[in-house]
Amino acid sequence: MIELYESQRAMRNMRRAAMQRGVIAVLDVGSSKIACLVLRFDGSEPLEDGIGSLAGQSGFRVIGAATTRSRGVRFGEIHSMSETERAIRTAVQAAQKMAGIRVDHVIACFSGAGPRSYGLDGTVDVMGMTVDEQDVARVLSECEVPDFGHGREVLHAQPVNFALDHRSGLIDPRGQIGNELSTDMHMLTVDAQAIQNLAHCVKRCDLELAGLASSAYVSGISALVEDEQELGAACIDMGGGATGVSIFIKKHMIYADAVRMGGDHVTSDISMGLQVPMATAERIKTFYGGVVATGMDDREMIETGGETGDWEHDRRTVSRAELIGIMRPRVEEILEEVRARLDAAGFDHLPSQQIVLTGGASQIPGLDGLASKILGQQVRLGRPLRVHGLPQAATGPGFASCVGLCLFAAHPQDEWWDFEIPSDRLSGRGFKRAVQWFRDNW
Amino acid sequence: MSRMEPPLTRPDPQMARLDPSASRLKYRIERLMLTPVFRFALRVGLPFALCFGGASAWVSVEENRQAFNLMVADLRASVESRPEFQVKMMAIDGASAELSEAIRALLPIGFPISSFDLDLPAMQAQVVALNPVKSAELRIRQGGVLQIDVVERVPAVLWRRADGLFRLDESGVLVGAAAARAAHPALPVIAGAGAEQAVDEALALYAVTGPIRGRLRGFERMGGRRWDVVLNRGQRLMLPETGAVRALERAIAMDQAVDMLARDLLVVDLRLPRRPTIRMSEKATQEMWRIKAIEAGGD
Structure with a gap:
């Protein structure tokens, strides 16, 4: 998994560089539109504990926003590179023009590419008295990575739970006393081809990719309110070419999937x-x-x-x-498919089964009534969170993933690659190990 | 970078209208223009470089440089030769006729001349260097007149030296040669080594010589430290180093009381203030001895 570390860590470093410059762009590569927001970070990091004022999004401000019709994207995947590149260029250019500043770093999200969720767990004995960074690193690397197949790439790998001996649900086990540390991790893989295509398009626009996210995940961040994320909810992001499904509980995404149908099919x-x-x-x-x-x-x-x-x-x-007669079966089909994905994920075992519909296609009148028949009783239409400086035109449900990506850019969830590499995996790096030893012992 | 390949499908004209897209070049140019450093360079650096480069290229040609220097010189000359800056004459105030002549001879200026060509501080130094000039002020007056205000030194004493007679002012600075004693009857005469350094003392002594002024010949500096008052008939008052004025006043008072100086004596020695001593002439001494002998009843 070292090579995965490398590329994801490189993106994290890029994001840090962008934070230092204070300007970063977020790019939602959708099937029907490509939206670009330019964010300016004021540098006011939130407090260490808690999420700070304004739900932790007070640190940045949207200074440029642009949307363009998507070209060359189908089912949330890049279908024609040059067309997509042109569309990204158009959106970025317009957003830059509005912001009046040049952006070099971009965080992108896409909905398709066949996301697949895996639940991983790992257990390790704590080496010292208390759990330290190395123990966390070891337990993460101890997770048994399933064979997700050739040509697929890990997009997210988030530790969602730590358990120490028999106490589960720990957010941060460091410093606690125990013998056996175990973790649960949610890993999301997508087609490597899609990531490569997107990276190539972004690179051709003279931009640096500072992060990648699944649009199901980021629209969940922005459309679900805090207690829904805590108690368990599913976010259905109905886009143009794909419908993303993400399930959240305890503020962590535990499942994501996508249905390759959307508003464009209607x-x-x-x-x-x-x-x-x-x-x-x-x-x-x-x-x-x-x-x-x-x-x-x-x-x-x-x-x-x-x-x-x-x-x-x-x-x-x-x-x-007649129009409704044409539309309804297709919408029903989409929702049925979503239902199947939710059932497969075991959504009905969650304590709360709130379902939030968002995305551009969720604006069909009467959709919430239809969805409650298919998906369950607790259905609401979700709009993204309000963030500073977001233009009125970009506050609709179609911009849920854009806004979520802003929040993701400001405060990314700790992923696997954000933790230290365990020292015993650093083969042939004697000096680094020596440094690590010094750091651990002094 | 390869050119963008044409889309495989025929673009929908209705959608193309709604579909603005930037060319790659335009996108890059716009990004470049949004780069702060580049904008600064374009706004400040480029004009500066252009101006500097153009000026350097122009100056690097020898003929241009010469033409420029010539132009500057011409401009300067044309300004300097304006009538407002012309000086047409010299006016000397506060100087005697011969001093004026001396100054005119010293400053040989061919009028008219531009005021830019006159070096007033140097000329002032030249004028002040003249002996009879105490101070001088040079300025260019309105109307093109070089005004020289001179304060002349006033001769206070005559200084007798082996090589002639000179006038000194009250601080002992040489004013000029004196033609003859008779030309300056009001000035006292001083002589002796170091006399010119104690002119103020001589003047103080002169001020109290009122009653004997008719008989006064002059003051002689003795040994560079004290004064002798020289009277006619070869008489001499030897004054002490300190309290000379007081001693002289006492001598005059004695003269007025007992008509001392009218007698046949050569020297009144006042160097010891408590004991004035007189030296009589040879003849008077003989006469006194004769009288003393008569009084004693001899012969």
Whole structure:
């Protein structure tokens, strides 16, 4: 796992460098839009314990925001490199222009690439009287890494729980007295190809990648309120090409997955069903879309328009009930798929089963009613947290992952690679081991 | 960096309109323009470098440099030769006729001349270096006049030396040669080694010689430390080093009381203040001895 350490640590160092410069960009590479926010850090780090004022997001301010139509991204994965690069460039350029400052470091998130969750655990005997950094490092490296297959890369590896002897649920075991330290870790792997593509696109834009995150995870950070994260909740981020699912408990993500369906599929259904172009279908969906038909909807006629020159073809109308009839099955299908993922993750065993719908496609009227039928009773629509300086246009649910990425940039969760490498794994680094020995003994 | 390959699908014209995208070059230029260092260099460094480079290139040509120097010189000359800066004449105030002549001879200036060409401090030093000049002030007056205000030294004593007679002012500074004693009847005469260094003492003595002024010939410095008052008929008052004025006053008082100086004596020695001593002439001594002998009843 050393090579994983290396690349992730390099990104962490990049993030630290960006923090020192005080400016960092976050980039949400979605299937329907690419959003870029430029953050300025004032350097006011929160207090050591607790999360500080304003939910820990007082340290930064959004000074630039831009959105552009996504190109070359399908199902949350990069499909056409040059197109995506162009879209990223457009978004970054506009955000930079608004911020009036050049950004060199970017933290990106994407939704697709087939995320797969693994629960890891490891146990180790404490070497000294009390648990120290080395013990934590050892127990983390002791975790049995499953064979997640060739061509996949670890995106997140977060220790979610520490247990010392028979006391579980420890956040920070350092300094405590015990004999046996064990940990639970949540590891998320994605296709290495997707990460490489994204890294390449970002690099071609003369930017440095300072971090990567799963968009299901970051939209969970921003859309779930604190007690939902604590007691257990699932965040359904309904994007354009993929729908991300993340489950949180005790403020840690324990499961993430993605359904390769989203709002774009609804649009293409409309396009096919009504025989209209995608652009028109998108407009009709956003203006008149819904999932629950009422008697009124039979009488509300929608002009589909057209520019073929054929009067009959261009003057077609469709009732809203018909539109809903096209949309609903697809939305149901998405939600059913999400249900299956949640069931597979054992979501129904959680003490609280709050479900929060967010993402651009969650703005379909009546979705919460439909979702509560499929997913369970406790469903609400989530909007991202308010952060400093965020323009009004970027406060909608479609920007949940963007805002979450801001929070992630400001206060990233400790991941595996943030801990020290255990000294016995540092083969052939005698000097470092000597330094480590000195540090441990004095 | 390879050029962007064209999209494989034909772009939807309606969507392309909604789809602004920056070219790679434009993106890079914009990022460059947002770089603070680059902007500073563009705003400050580039104009400075351009100006400096242009000026250096121009100056590096020898002809340009000469032309520039010539232009500066011409400009300077044209300003200096303006009538406002011309000095047309010299006016000397406070100096006697011969001193004025001496100053004019000392400063041979060809009028008219620009005031920039006159070195007033040097000229002032030259004028002050003249013996009869105590102080001098040179300035250029309005109307193009070089005004020289001279304060002349006032001769206070005549100084008799082996090589002639000189005038000194009250501080003992040489004013000039004196033609003859008779030309300066009001000035006392001093002589002797070191006399010019004690002119003030001589003047103090002279001030109290009122009653005997008609008989006064002068003051002689003896041994560089004390004064002799020389009267006519070869008489001489020897004054002490300290309290000379008082001693002289006493001698005058004695003269007035007993008509001492009218008698046939050569020297009144006042060097010991408590015991004034007189030295009579040879003849008077013989005469006194004769009278004493008569009084004694001899012959």
